[in-house]
């Protein structure tokens with residue numbers, strides 16, 4: 001459901017691109033992959049309903065899931081190297097953004113050790129990353145949350161909305177948000193252009209927030225090119 005009412009980009013030269021990691025940069029959500037392989041996959045089904053209804057936070061759901069994950073860091077990373085996959089066109093999209101002088105930042109509710117590993121394998125270790133942390137052990141995974149300041153006034157939890165606002169600087173002409181899940185929902189409200197797939201597309205449809213659908217980064221790049229050139 002593109003296009004009415006987007007920020008007019010006539011004067012846009014430098015875009016902040018806030019890009020989710022799991023299920024956005026990766027083809028498969030690494031948190032799901034880790035739980036399915038090393039934890040209790042049935043737990044996801046019991047958490048998703050309460051999460052969608054707002055009865056528990058994303059952070060609570062994640063910690064409960066990862067209590068069941070029994071694996072070393074090496075075992076987790078080995079599995080993800082073959083199972084996660086990088087979404088089509090992402091490396092090319094990064095180069096296009098950098099050549100255009102835009103700033104692409106990975107904004108993730110996932111885990112630094114996983115993100116660094118997969119970006120390094122993709123030759124993209126230089127990308128700035130904001131995420132949470134996980135320590136994997138055979139006794140269960142311990143998660144620690146990045147400081148995103150006070151609870152969000154919109155969704156009442158620490159969320160990406162504050163992070164995106166903080167990343168916006170004096171040289172930022174517009175913000176593009178790219179994501180797939182509930183952790184991107186609130187931040188979509190402060191972006192000038194939103195690319196959404198999967199659950200995020202459903203949430204934004206419910207919220208009445210316009211977005212561009214995408215399944216690969218060639219689509220994202222083409223849409224951004226036409227947005228920048230034509231202002232449409």
Ligand SMILES: [Mg+2]
Nearest residue numbers: 020022023181
């Ligand atoms: Mg995601």
Ligand SMILES: [Zn+2]
Nearest residue numbers: 152155159186
């Ligand atoms: Zn929020």
